[in-house]
Amino acid sequence: MRETHYQVPLVLLVEDDAGVCAAVVRLLAESHIRFETACCVRDAIEALREAQFLDVTFDGLLADFDLPDGSGCQVVHAFRRLCPNASVALMSGSADIQVTEWMRRDGVALLVKPFLNDELRRWLVRLRFRAPKIAKSCHSI
DSSP, X not given: OOOOOOOOOEEEEXXXXXXXXXXXXXXXXXXXXXXXXXXXXXXXXXXXXXXHHTTOOXXXXXXXXXXXXXXXXXXXXXXHHHOTTSEEEEXXXXXXXXXXXXXXXXXXXXXXXXXXXXXXXXXXXXXXXXXXXXXXXXXXX
């Protein structure tokens, strides 16, 4: 009998609100998803560089849209250069039409705050099923 082993996904979580970050971390842990956290664009870019240096592959990005030192879109662009086929979702309390159009065109999921845990769980389920496939498709920045 042939067994299929799935890689445990690794998510980069970028969120500046400590309460939201703690709630998402709790859900990631309950879902058996590994994660790294960053609270701003600068820290997220540094986490991506460190991952590249260590040859670590992120399977997903979950980033706040409004960060203290920029936009979650900046993180998405840097992340996509590292792992173009990984799952990406932005969290936002509001999103204008232009941003929503960009997200739809680029395959970025939107989680509108306050989002339900079930919405995040659905994104995590999709991530889990994609993780084994994307692990081999990532390349250097």
